[in-house]
Amino acid sequence: MSDAPEExxxxxxxxxxxxxAELENGLFTSDLSVNEFLLIxxxxxxxxxxxxxxxxxxxGIQTRKWGQSQELTKLTEAMYNARELxxxxxxxxxxxxxxxxxxxVRLDVNYYEWGKDAAEFIAVGTxxxxxxxxxxxxxxxxPFTSDLSGQDFWTLMQTGHIPQGLVMGTCVYHIAHxxxxxxxxxxGQNVELPNFTQALYEARELxxxxxQDEANELGASGIVGVRxxxxxxxxxxxxxxxxxxxxxxxxxSDDVTxxxxxxxxxxxx
Amino acid sequence: MTLSAEEPGDLPEAAVRRFAEGAxxxxxxxxxxxxxxxxxxxxxxxxxxxxxMQWQFYGTxxxxxxxxxxxxxxxGYNETFSCPHGMVSGEHRAWGQNYEQAWVQDAxxxxFTTxxxxxxxxxxxxxxxxxxxxxxxxxxxADMGVVEFRIQGTAVRVxxxxxxxxxxxxxxxxxxxxxxxxxxxxxxxxxxxxxVASVRQWANCVTQYLTEGSNSMYGGITQGxxxxxxxxAQTVARQLATDGIKRQLAGDSLHGAALSTVQRNLGEGDVxxxxxxxxxxxxxxxxxxxxxxxxxTVRLL
Numbered sequence: 001m002s003d004a005p006e007e008x009x010x011x012x013x014x015x016x017x018x019x020x021a022e023l024e025n026g027l028f029t030s031d032l033s034v035n036e037f038l039l040i041x042x043x044x045x046x047x048x049x050x051x052x053x054x055x056x057x058x059x060g061i062q063t064r065k066w067g068q069s070q071e072l073t074k075l076t077e078a079m080y081n082a083r084e085l086x087x088x089x090x091x092x093x094x095x096x097x098x099x100x101x102x103x104x105v106r107l108d109v110n111y112y113e114w115g116k117d118a119a120e121f122i123a124v125g126t127x128x129x130x131x132x133x134x135x136x137x138x139x140x141x142x143p144f145t146s147d148l149s150g151q152d153f154w155t156l157m158q159t160g161h162i163p164q165g166l167v168m169g170t171c172v173y174h175i176a177h178x179x180x181x182x183x184x185x186x187x188g189q190n191v192e193l194p195n196f197t198q199a200l201y202e203a204r205e206l207x208x209x210x211x212q213d214e215a216n217e218l219g220a221s222g223i224v225g226v227r228x229x230x231x232x233x234x235x236x237x238x239x240x241x242x243x244x245x246x247x248x249x250x251x252x253s254d255d256v257t258x259x260x261x262x263x264x265x266x267x268x269x
Numbered sequence: 270m271t272l273s274a275e276e277p278g279d280l281p282e283a284a285v286r287r288f289a290e291g292a293x294x295x296x297x298x299x300x301x302x303x304x305x306x307x308x309x310x311x312x313x314x315x316x317x318x319x320x321x322m323q324w325q326f327y328g329t330x331x332x333x334x335x336x337x338x339x340x341x342x343x344x345g346y347n348e349t350f351s352c353p354h355g356m357v358s359g360e361h362r363a364w365g366q367n368y369e370q371a372w373v374q375d376a377x378x379x380x381f382t383t384x385x386x387x388x389x390x391x392x393x394x395x396x397x398x399x400x401x402x403x404x405x406x407x408x409x410x411a412d413m414g415v416v417e418f419r420i421q422g423t424a425v426r427v428x429x430x431x432x433x434x435x436x437x438x439x440x441x442x443x444x445x446x447x448x449x450x451x452x453x454x455x456x457x458x459x460x461x462x463x464x465v466a467s468v469r470q471w472a473n474c475v476t477q478y479l480t481e482g483s484n485s486m487y488g489g490i491t492q493g494x495x496x497x498x499x500x501x502a503q504t505v506a507r508q509l510a511t512d513g514i515k516r517q518l519a520g521d522s523l524h525g526a527a528l529s530t531v532q533r534n535l536g537e538g539d540v541x542x543x544x545x546x547x548x549x550x551x552x553x554x555x556x557x558x559x560x561x562x563x564x565x566t567v568r569l570l
Contacts, residue, residue, distance in 0.1 A: 148299060151299075151300075152298070152299035152300070153299075155299045155300050155303050156299050156302075156303070158303060159302070159303045159306055175413070186323055189323065190322060190323060190324055190372060190373075190375070190376030190379070191322065191323050192320055192321065192322055192323075192379070192380070192383060193321045193322065193323050193415055196321035196410065196413070196415060196417075197319055197320055197321040200319055200321065200410075200417065201317075201319050201387075204317060204319075205317075208294065208315065211294070212292055212294060215292040215294075216292055220292045221292055221293070222292050222293040222294070222295060222312065223292055223293070223294045223295065224295050224297065224299055224302050225295070225296075225297070225298060225299060225302075226294050226295060226296045226315045227296070228296075228315075228317075228421070237413060238413065246294065246295075248292065258303065258306060258307040259307075260307070261304070261307070261446065261449055262561075262564060263560055263561065263562075263563040263564065264563050264564050264565070264566045265563040265564070265565050265566070266566055266567075266568065267565050267566065267567045268567060268568055
């Protein structure tokens with residue numbers, strides 16, 4: 001629940017506004033499976049509509065030093081901004097529907113032949129609203145977002161937690177090439193390459209820290225389902241984007257007794 | 270940051286800050302997260318350890334065995350396989366050999382252990398008692414010609430529990446329901462265990478002919494036959510991996526052992542076999558207390 005003022009949507013495409021207006025009449029769209037739909041209803045939420053946000057972003061270039069490991073801050077910012085734009089637009093669609101949150105969010109990057117240096121960042125999910133009328137928007141007054149499935153959402157609610165937002169941290173890092181001296185010095189040996197280890201370690205930790213900073217801004221008590229993804233996109237092998245993603249959660253109740261697991265035997269074929 | 274196999278050393282600055290700040294992070298799925306809470310384990314943070322290794326070429330000749338640049342030479346398993354024809358010509362493979370590639374095993378063990386110790390160090394710095402849901406992998410890093418060892422897991426603390434006496438967190442590949450069942454069965458996790466074996470097969474003429482198939486020389490008229498040298502290489506590789514992990518157990522049990530084998534064909538019957546055996550080292554802490562009989566269920570798929 002939140003006391004923060006609820007935001008109003010802006011600049012949605014005309015088609016989206018019309019589609020969302022029709023959804024407000026009671027019809028809903030959703031990419032939930034039947035089982036997910038059942039479980040979302042079981043914990044007191046109702047799907048309002050399938051929402052999405054997109055941003056086609058020119059990621060530009062940044063010079064890098066051949067022999068130096070360093071973060072490429074311009075590229076990091078670009079990757080961050082593009083995803084934020086897509087997420088914000090999806091949240092705007094959810095706001096238009098009066099949603100409390102968006103579940104099952106998927107965040108993808110697509111490249112097209114017609115735009116060599118551009119990428120489309122797209123976020124999609126299903127907007128949901130609490131049936132009892134209690135607001136579950138996050139500390140910032142926005143609908144919560146989460147990449148959890150319907151099953152995971154139900155399970156999380158049983159633990160006394162509720163999502164606050166899909167949080168992410170990214171870091172585009174250039175890994176230094178090895179000089180001739182260093183290469184010759186260890187020729188023929190199986191040894192650790194500390195410069196590579198250190199660079200990768202640092203980059204991953206930066207991505208994780210940024211994700212955690214986002215969670216702290218939301219007042220979250222934790223992040224579940226953390227994933228750490230790595231991709232070179234179109235920058236060559238020595239430049240890698242490290243992206244960490246997870247769902248920030250907050251504890252809503254200390255008075256939760258989790259049921260003892262029951263053993264079952266499936267009679268399905 | 271100091272990085273060496275002997276001493277994992279300091280953590281990256283960002284890691285220290287991450288563990289010191291507010292929200293916990295967890296790489297567990299939501300069902301695993303719920304099951305851990307049910308067991309009385311609270312997540313502390315997502316922990317990670319890495320090691321990038323240079324993986325150089327090494328002996329490809331039975332006369333020049335061992336890696337270059339001061340790598341250790343042959344030790345352990347070494348067996349020759351003479352062909353029945355004797356020295357027919359210079360191109361004829363009259364002599365074959367299987368041998369254990371100790372320098373490969375040493376390099377793998379160094380990379381794995383270093384990454385593991387770094388993950389352990391991260392977890393200990395956050396006050397963790399254990400690490401659950403450990404995932405490890407190794408493979409080439411982009412096209413840089415190096416191999417990276419990655420080990421990650423979720424550090425946890427036992428609610429109202431005590432830290433391990435030696436300060437080193439226990440570790441397990443298990444998490445959630447599978448960990449619950451293990452504890453229900455009366456076993457406590459001690460650590461993950463992993464062992465590698467690398468065996469090189471330098472084929473003699475019979476092995477080369479049989480591994481290339483019966484169509485290569487006589488149009489498919491030969492009969493099927495066991496390829497003795499290959500069978501021996503494969504068997505020994507698995508046995509060496511098993512022996513390696515037994516040495517780590519020190520009287521404990523191995524749960525959920527998984528053996529993965531990668532075979533690299535080098536041509537003309539020459540093969541390099543790499544076996545990795547992984548599992549959870551566990552220790553009994555209470556007698557088995559049978560759980561209730563399972564409830565029959567039908568899923569509404």
